[in-house]
Amino acid sequence: MVRVENLTKRYGSLLAVDNISFAVERGGVLGFLGPNGAGKTTTIRILSCYHPASGGTATVGGFDVFRQSMEVRRRVGYLPESTPLYPEMRVREYLQFRGKLRGMSREERMTGIRRVAERCWLGSFIDRPIVQLSKGMKQRVGLADAMLHDPDLLILDEPTIGLDPTQIRETRNLIKDLGDRHTVILSSHILHEVEQICDHTIIIASGKIVATGSPQELRNRFSEQGTVVAEVKADQTDIEEATRKIAGVQNVSLSASNGWVRTSVSAESGCDVREDLFKLAKDRGWALRELRREGATLEDFFIKVTAEQQTVRPR
Amino acid sequence: MSTICTMARRELGAYFLSPIAYAVIAIYLFAAGLAFGLGTFANNAEASLRYLFEFWMVLILLFVLPMLTTRLISDELRSGTIETLMTAPVSESQIVIGKFLGAFAFYLILLATLLLYPIILEIYGDVDYKLLFCNYIGLVLLGGLYIATSLFFSACTKHQVIAVLASFLILILMTFASQGLAQQFEGAGRAILQQLSVRTHYMDFIRGMIDTNHVVFFLTTTGFFLFLTVKRLEMQRWQ
Numbered sequence: 408m409v410r411v412e413n414l415t416k417r418y419g420s421l422l423a424v425d426n427i428s429f430a431v432e433r434g435g436v437l438g439f440l441g442p443n444g445a446g447k448t449t450t451i452r453i454l455s456c457y458h459p460a461s462g463g464t465a466t467v468g469g470f471d472v473f474r475q476s477m478e479v480r481r482r483v484g485y486l487p488e489s490t491p492l493y494p495e496m497r498v499r500e501y502l503q504f505r506g507k508l509r510g511m512s513r514e515e516r517m518t519g520i521r522r523v524a525e526r527c528w529l530g531s532f533i534d535r536p537i538v539q540l541s542k543g544m545k546q547r548v549g550l551a552d553a554m555l556h557d558p559d560l561l562i563l564d565e566p567t568i569g570l571d572p573t574q575i576r577e578t579r580n581l582i583k584d585l586g587d588r589h590t591v592i593l594s595s596h597i598l599h600e601v602e603q604i605c606d607h608t609i610i611i612a613s614g615k616i617v618a619t620g621s622p623q624e625l626r627n628r629f630s631e632q633g634t635v636v637a638e639v640k641a642d643q644t645d646i647e648e649a650t651r652k653i654a655g656v657q658n659v660s661l662s663a664s665n666g667w668v669r670t671s672v673s674a675e676s677g678c679d680v681r682e683d684l685f686k687l688a689k690d691r692g693w694a695l696r697e698l699r700r701e702g703a704t705l706e707d708f709f710i711k712v713t714a715e716q717q718t719v720r721p722r
Numbered sequence: 723m724s725t726i727c728t729m730a731r732r733e734l735g736a737y738f739l740s741p742i743a744y745a746v747i748a749i750y751l752f753a754a755g756l757a758f759g760l761g762t763f764a765n766n767a768e769a770s771l772r773y774l775f776e777f778w779m780v781l782i783l784l785f786v787l788p789m790l791t792t793r794l795i796s797d798e799l800r801s802g803t804i805e806t807l808m809t810a811p812v813s814e815s816q817i818v819i820g821k822f823l824g825a826f827a828f829y830l831i832l833l834a835t836l837l838l839y840p841i842i843l844e845i846y847g848d849v850d851y852k853l854l855f856c857n858y859i860g861l862v863l864l865g866g867l868y869i870a871t872s873l874f875f876s877a878c879t880k881h882q883v884i885a886v887l888a889s890f891l892i893l894i895l896m897t898f899a900s901q902g903l904a905q906q907f908e909g910a911g912r913a914i915l916q917q918l919s920v921r922t923h924y925m926d927f928i929r930g931m932i933d934t935n936h937v938v939f940f941l942t943t944t945g946f947f948l949f950l951t952v953k954r955l956e957m958q959r960w961q
Contacts, residue, residue, distance in 0.1 A: 418961075455809045458959060480811040491802035493732075495739040507728040508810045552806070 413463035425614035438605030484553035729820020788889035791872035799880035860927025863940035870947035
């Protein structure tokens with residue numbers, strides 16, 4: 408559906424997107440994840456034909472975003488980050504206008520507006536002027552506009568920013584549903600969100616792709632190097648001495664409270680020390696009340712890879 | 723073509739929803755009424771619209787049209803709607819021509835209100851309708867040029883005030899100053915500046931003549947500014 412090869416974008420001397428390549432298959436939700444200023448919006452603007460790239464190619468449905476821009480624009484629904492709308496228009500008027508700009512016939516607009524009004528819950532305010540709407544309502548109007556012509560590809564730039572918790576949950580469910588029929592690319596700096604709704608994730612930092620995979624894969628990759636936490640009742644120096652002898656252990660840290668010693672053990676990747684720790688406690692007769700692998704989240708992974716990227720590329 | 727129509731209709735509709743437009747219309751009607759009243763009903767004045775069309779309308783349009791037009795693109799740049807507009811399957815020239823036609827249609831409505839004055843004059847004497855027609859053609863062409871110029875400056879900045887001021891400056895230069903400036907030069911320079919003087923071209927319409935030379939002047943300068951606006955919008959993509 409989307410194919411990006413060696414894409415580069417410069418703004419003067421600033422390198423916003425640095426030679427990135429990726430492909431998106433039809434269907435499903437792709438999450439573009441990265442800290443602010445990582446190049447997410449720039450990449451999205453190139454895909455939606457707003458900005459031309461400085462180098463490399465990008466195609467949507469086989470059409471080049473620069474040379475066959477009109478073909479791409481007809482197939483893409485785009486919601487920019489700030490959800491720009493014309494405040495003086497009424498919602499229905501605005502959707503009519505956008506439908507006409509896309510060359511939709513009267514019938515297509517009628518059915519299209521009915522469909523998006525239902526999907527984006529516009530019913531209660533479809534005849535109100537946009538200027539009177541709350542941020543969340545405007546966001547839904549923007550989303551409705553992007554979906555109006557039933558595009559193959561939906562590009563949403565930070566679609567849940569500025570919404571209240573209920574609206575965020577509703578919008579996320581909506582996007583998840585949309586992934587069944589359309590291909591959706593969304594950008595976010597909220598990890599939790601990406602973890603929840605995306606089938607595939609691209610983590611981008613300083614204009615470069617630092618990791619790709621499903622949220623599950625990324626989490627697994629990180630948790631292989633995770634730490635194991637054990638809470639035992641024993642002498643601190645004994646614990647430290649004994650655990651350090653276990654094969655593969657790299658680091659041990661202890662903290663004691665009420666006679667229980669909380670022991671965090673980090674080991675080499677692919678090395679699970681839980682069994683060794685249990686044996687140790689059993690052999691020495693320590694009381695063991697907790698033994699678990701520290702659940703690594705995507706957030707830990709994200710912070711780790713983006714921090715690496717920043718230390719690798721000091722300017 | 724239908725895309726241009728859609729753009730133009732939206733812009734025309736937006737005028738009737740904007741409080742600023744109504745304020746500008748009020749100023750326009752007041753100024754035109756004042757000029758008509760003072761000029762035509764002064765002691766010993768001739769019962770004609772010459773006074774109004776010859777000078778006052780030019781001055782009024784010079785201030786009113788930039789205020790009405792510069793909103794068209796500046797607002798889109800400021801609010802970010804330019805992004806949704808330019809990612810819709812619409813070309814830059816369709817956007818520019820659509821917006822121009824929207825503003826132009828609104829201008830024609832403003833011009834129509836002036837038809838009240840010949841009706842008043844009918845009470846006092848005969849109105850020369852052939853002359854009136856020529857005057858109107860002159861005003862239509864003049865307004866088109868002013869709108870195209872203001873539209874260009876509108877595409878240059880997201881601050882409407884800056885666009886208005888720049889339009890004032892250039893329109894004053896083109897309309898009133900170039901004739902005076904021409905006197906400072908000799909040879910080709912003088913000829914060019916004289917050719918560029920909008921007021922010189924406009925005056926023949928006031929005298930009741932429709933000269934192709936002047937019509938071509940207005941149409942090409944208007945087209946030139948529209949072309950610049952399209953180029954400016956295309957540049958916008960690269961920033």
